[in-house]
């Protein structure tokens with residue numbers, strides 16, 4: 322059979338459950354394909370399988386000719402270099418000496434586990450996950466990652482959690498964008514007067530900025546809040562414009578609308594002879610690119626699963642109290658030693674991987690990577706849940722930048738059609754990853770080789 326025929330055969334075997342997706346390399350060798358061509362056949366088989374499952378065709382997430390990596394060593398300084406097989410610079414990155422290829426046994430490894438394609442971002446398959454509650458859907462998990470077992474961990478976690486039914490999702494219907502204005506006065510009386518003037522003018526300001534900047538994107542201002550602060554003689558007035566959107570991120574539009582409001586407020590101050598010393602866009606308070614449990618941006622989403630305690634104890638061979646103790650010791654490590662405001666689990670790894678995969682707006686995922694893991698017992702059940710309080714995402718096109726063809730393809734393969742579904746999918750895989758990690762830790766199988 323030719324390699325193409327073998328890839329088709331392997332895809333069918335994955336489809337029927339005869340082999341797991343991550344066993345395709347071994348199966349290709351059994352079919353008589355030689356090392357290292359078996360990596361290409363296995364990746365192709367997984368692509369065919371996902372195409373069949375999703376009903377989509379790969380165009381932009383391409384498969385390189387040589388989808389594997391090769392180990393080298395620098396004969397001069399002894400450093401090891403594992404490089405993509407498509408790399409053409411065969412020299413040490415430290416001293417420039419020509420590299421020597423490693424022995425046959427250790428020479429070839431897969432680019433990443435369950436690789437399916439991508440030239441700069443290595444896309445891999447990480448199983449599927451079914452969610453219910455406020456989003457009902459099954460998502461195919463295709464994820465970009467660095468090397469490691471991440472994809473398999475997510476696959477396993479999703480499979481294990483879905484044994485107890487769909488993962489329950491609660492997700493906000495809209496996402497918040499915020500832009501803060503700040504004004505500085507010399508006296509408290511001037512500040513008080515200014516605030517009263519702005520409040521009276523808001524019923525005129527809001528429709529104007531909405532019509533000019535937000536309506537086209539289905540956005541609306543739902544709140545304008547004030548805060549008094551002081552630094553020695555500076556009497557500060559913060560005035561934050563909070564907008565909300567369904568599928569649009571709205572960061573740029575909200576900024577422009579607040580700036581338009583600033584111009585109107587500056588005119589108002591002039592008309593009323595208000596002595597405002599400084600009038601600026603004060604970005605600190607609106608949470609721009611600041612990870613925080615109380616960030617004013619993005620969308621709340623949580624994912625939760627109920628597992629009978631008896632089943633969890635049987636599966637891990639440990640009393641459930643040991644899991645609670647593990648979660649607490651890890652939470653203390655983060656909260657009391659690292660000084661982070663709450664337990665974040667591995668969200669900093671899983672959530673950026675999802676953003677890198679989907680390549681939607683925003684590209685910087687710092688605000689969205691904040692995560693809180695919670696584990697508790699209720700009645701006979703173990704509740705395993707995760708909260709992502711500020712998921713920022715715009716899945717419609719935006720003046721802030723296009724959504725690339727590769728990004729749109731990744732969304733189609735995943736089965737994501739709205740910003741709400743994006744949030745549900747990222748919360749579900751975060752929960753699955755956490756569940757798998759914590760189960761490995763509590764059974765002492767993480768990093769131990771047991």
Ligand SMILES: [Zn+2]
Pocket residue numbers: 395396397398399400413414415416417418
């Ligand atoms: Zn060197």
